[in-house]
Amino acid sequence: MSDGTGLGDGQPGAGPYDRRMADSRAPLDDRAVPPARAVPPARGDELLRGLGAYVSASRPEFERRLAELVGIPGVSADPARAADIARTAEHAVTLLRDAGLSARIVATAGNPVVVGEHQAGADRPTVTIYNHLDVQPADRQEWHTEPFRLTIAGDRYNGRGSTDDKGPALTALQAAQFAVGREWPVNIRFVWELEEEIGSPNFEAFVRAELPRLATDVVLVSDSIWIAADRPAIDYGLRGLVTFEVTVTTGRNDTHSGLTGGPARNPLTELAGIIAECVDPVTGRVLVPGFADAVAPVTDAELDGFVASGFDVETFMAAHGLTSLRTTDVREVVRRIMAEPTFEVHGLTGGYTGPGVKTVVPPRATAKLSARIVPHQNPQVVFGLIRDFITARHPDAHVELEAAMPPYLGPHTGPYADAAADAVEYAFGRRPAFVREGGSIGAVLTMDEYLKAPVILLGLSLPSHGYHAPNEHYDWTQAAGGIRMFAHYLAHLATRTGQVGQAG
Numbered sequence: 001m002s003d004g005t006g007l008g009d010g011q012p013g014a015g016p017y018d019r020r021m022a023d024s025r026a027p028l029d030d031r032a033v034p035p036a037r038a039v040p041p042a043r044g045d046e047l048l049r050g051l052g053a054y055v056s057a058s059r060p061e062f063e064r065r066l067a068e069l070v071g072i073p074g075v076s077a078d079p080a081r082a083a084d085i086a087r088t089a090e091h092a093v094t095l096l097r098d099a100g101l102s103a104r105i106v107a108t109a110g111n112p113v114v115v116g117e118h119q120a121g122a123d124r125p126t127v128t129i130y131n132h133l134d135v136q137p138a139d140r141q142e143w144h145t146e147p148f149r150l151t152i153a154g155d156r157y158n159g160r161g162s163t164d165d166k167g168p169a170l171t172a173l174q175a176a177q178f179a180v181g182r183e184w185p186v187n188i189r190f191v192w193e194l195e196e197e198i199g200s201p202n203f204e205a206f207v208r209a210e211l212p213r214l215a216t217d218v219v220l221v222s223d224s225i226w227i228a229a230d231r232p233a234i235d236y237g238l239r240g241l242v243t244f245e246v247t248v249t250t251g252r253n254d255t256h257s258g259l260t261g262g263p264a265r266n267p268l269t270e271l272a273g274i275i276a277e278c279v280d281p282v283t284g285r286v287l288v289p290g291f292a293d294a295v296a297p298v299t300d301a302e303l304d305g306f307v308a309s310g311f312d313v314e315t316f317m318a319a320h321g322l323t324s325l326r327t328t329d330v331r332e333v334v335r336r337i338m339a340e341p342t343f344e345v346h347g348l349t350g351g352y353t354g355p356g357v358k359t360v361v362p363p364r365a366t367a368k369l370s371a372r373i374v375p376h377q378n379p380q381v382v383f384g385l386i387r388d389f390i391t392a393r394h395p396d397a398h399v400e401l402e403a404a405m406p407p408y409l410g411p412h413t414g415p416y417a418d419a420a421a422d423a424v425e426y427a428f429g430r431r432p433a434f435v436r437e438g439g440s441i442g443a444v445l446t447m448d449e450y451l452k453a454p455v456i457l458l459g460l461s462l463p464s465h466g467y468h469a470p471n472e473h474y475d476w477t478q479a480a481g482g483i484r485m486f487a488h489y490l491a492h493l494a495t496r497t498g499q500v501g502q503a504g
Helices: 019-024 051-057 059-070 079-098 162-181 203-213 267-278 300-308 313-320 330-338 379-393 415-428 442-451 476-494
Strands: 102-106 113-118 126-132 151-153 156-158 187-193 218-221 233-238 240-249 344-349 364-373 397-405 433-437 455-457 473-475
Touching: 051 059, 051 162, 051 476, 059 079, 059 156, 059 162, 059 476, 079 102, 079 113, 079 162, 102 203, 113 162, 113 203, 126 162, 126 442, 126 476, 156 162, 162 187, 162 473, 162 476, 203 442, 218 442, 218 476, 233 415, 233 455, 240 267, 240 379, 267 344, 267 364, 267 379, 300 330, 300 433, 313 330, 330 433, 364 379, 379 397, 415 455, 415 476, 442 455, 473 476
Parallel strands: 126 187, 126 218, 218 455, 233 433
Antiparallel strands: 102 113, 113 187, 151 156, 156 473, 240 364, 240 397, 344 364
């Protein structure tokens, strides 16, 4: 019976790619794989010899693997898909082992984490590569193709999760397979999460529990987007996020505005006033005292890099369906997205919202709000400033924190950033721009805090790929370049001498 996944009954082994998988499946604990033979460091160009031919020859294998993964609808937000999450983890183990790594599933209080490893020696540098394999839901009616069946059209791979984040995960795996098969002297670890799309609620507990086994010199994350298709970009900053609700209660039930209007307090009106006190509705400037005190001004050099990413205002507006902006100056637009905090209104609830007008004064109104914060801002401090500012003026307002995530600022200069830039230039023929991303990735913050190693975001997705959108897709051009990019970075580490802690 088909469930719309494109793999028969949805089970690995039901489709044309899966008979070999079923034969090779092993128990889900660590497989006994001996460490690779100790190979002395070599020149990077020597290690990369034959990579071009490997990339071309590996395309059928990459497409088979991507079809297998896309065919498992591991939607982490849907409890009904728990079995699919489990199958995703099981299949991830198979993929890692097929590439020559050991693999294991680590249970958490929620969805598991899959860890794959290639050990070259305790005295060799270690790189940890993070991706997530859970996906967003997909409404078939909004798609041109079956979302959970990989459809290949030329170089384009259509399917949910193809670019976010299964395609980039497999891209890195293809590069690691090249290195492992040639016994490069570098330790390679994969960490594949299955809760990223729901905010990584158990990832921190996983890292804490596994910390002795997760020591690393550098972390590579491939879960970010270039600004333009013809201009590679490396993200080195992420905005943090504070989400909260403000509720004003002035009565027990709706009242007739003809009978009570005037003396009766209207919570919707008061709530609108509270919001206007917090943020200028025209300019977007946050009016809460102290809100931006900790913000470090972006430098001209950083801003030049943002603009050099290929950002175009008209393209940006068209891609997001925007008909107007607060400013159309390109430097100001990228500054506001990448390096400035915000105060946003996401929804207002209360009163009558049906057809026509029902003339009541409601007893209660709630605003759903958030603040995107930038490096050096503390989410708890920011929330405290907003809460105190509101309640000091409106004692009846109840301000409740929903979630808080700090911002991230990584290296954009120095040896780690230079190695990443060299890898991107080698793979795509152009030096990347260093940019910051307006969104947030919780796992990055956790790894930065606990692993005490630089976190480098080597994303491969393009704006046109449709993160979280209908008709999400990936393409072979990015995959092929990504294999070269990751291989170059691994070769860079493999040529390093000295002990762990000196890589980069």
